[in-house]
Amino acid sequence: MRIGVITFPGTLDDVDAARAVRFAGAEAVSLWHADEDLHGVDAVVVPGGFSYGDYLRCGAIARFAPVMTSVAEAARGGMPVLGICNGFQILCEAGLLPGALVRNAKLHFVCRDQWLRVENTSSAWSARYEPNAEILVPLKSGEGGYLADKSTLDELEAEGRVVFRYVGENPNGSARDIAGICSQNGRVVGLMPHPEHAIDPLTGPTDDGLGMFYSALDSLVAV
Amino acid sequence: MARVVVDVMPKPEILDPQGKAVAGALPRLGFTGVTEVRQGKRFELEVDDSVDDATLAKIAESFLANPVIEDWSVRRVEP
Numbered sequence: 001m002r003i004g005v006i007t008f009p010g011t012l013d014d015v016d017a018a019r020a021v022r023f024a025g026a027e028a029v030s031l032w033h034a035d036e037d038l039h040g041v042d043a044v045v046v047p048g049g050f051s052y053g054d055y056l057r058c059g060a061i062a063r064f065a066p067v068m069t070s071v072a073e074a075a076r077g078g079m080p081v082l083g084i085c086n087g088f089q090i091l092c093e094a095g096l097l098p099g100a101l102v103r104n105a106k107l108h109f110v111c112r113d114q115w116l117r118v119e120n121t122s123s124a125w126s127a128r129y130e131p132n133a134e135i136l137v138p139l140k141s142g143e144g145g146y147l148a149d150k151s152t153l154d155e156l157e158a159e160g161r162v163v164f165r166y167v168g169e170n171p172n173g174s175a176r177d178i179a180g181i182c183s184q185n186g187r188v189v190g191l192m193p194h195p196e197h198a199i200d201p202l203t204g205p206t207d208d209g210l211g212m213f214y215s216a217l218d219s220l221v222a223v
Numbered sequence: 224m225a226r227v228v229v230d231v232m233p234k235p236e237i238l239d240p241q242g243k244a245v246a247g248a249l250p251r252l253g254f255t256g257v258t259e260v261r262q263g264k265r266f267e268l269e270v271d272d273s274v275d276d277a278t279l280a281k282i283a284e285s286f287l288a289n290p291v292i293e294d295w296s297v298r299r300v301e302p
Contacts, residue, residue, distance in 0.1 A: 057289055093289065100291040102233075107240050147237065147292060173238065 004041035012049030024213035046087030059089035088190030099148030105173025135208035232263035
């Protein structure tokens with residue numbers, strides 16, 4: 001299995017995302033923002049960082065990068081895509097996921113280990129978890145507040161598309177404590193916290209994040 | 224040639240923590256009586272005659288603003 005990891009100018013977490021892919025037993029393939037070619041990968045991770053310096057809005061310029069045209073097309077065809085932090089912002093800007101991420105309600109950049117509840121265990125990136133499992137992964141973002149209009153939020157809840165929800169105090173003002181959501185077909189998932197930093201107790205708080213990468217491999221084998 | 228101004232503002236129902244922080248600082252600076260501040264963005268575009276209003280609207284709607292969270296308005300300030 002080959003999982004692509006995109007690098008934009010300003011991406012920070014591509015190295016850790018590639019490491020997580022390898023930890024899960026897949027081959028990590030570097031994808032460059034200016035290259036439309038996805039090099040035959042089976043899934044894509046859009047990692048965190050500050051693509052294009054967060055100019056205009058987080059993810060607003062990255063969504064027009066040549067590689068994103070191919071990712072959007074592949075995602076519509078059912079390819080698993082995971083957006084982490086800035087990657088989540090990019091997927092929202094690209095219209096692959098509904099809603100938007102805005103400045104944290106208390107303005108502070110939040111950097112801490114965060115408990116999440118896995119509420120959807122049928123998406124391509126969460127099937128390995130037990131329903132309602134609580135996992136501990138790092139959260140580090142200044143614009144992590146998830147917002148959408150009420151009808152979109154109701155639709156996400158009704159369709160079970162809230163994949164991850166913050167446990168305990170809401171860290172950033174996200175609507176309904178939402179930490180991560182998925183597309184209608186469950187193949188595209190975005191979340192603000194960082195599973196790729198929690199794959200090895202030596203370098204992260206837990207290895208709870210690894211399940212997302214295993215889940216993607218499971219979903220590819222199932223196809 | 225014309226100068227076009229595009230104003231982008233957070234939608235009224237969206238919490239604007241930056242505006243709130245500015246509003247909170249004003250009394251500390253001795254300015255009283257300001258009851259609310261909303262912070263947005265202003266873009267100034269120099270465009271040639273080939274750029275019509277429909278194109279400007281498209282630029283604002285699809286790129287300069289995120290319609291999920293922001294309202295936008297376009298106006299030509301120099302004919």
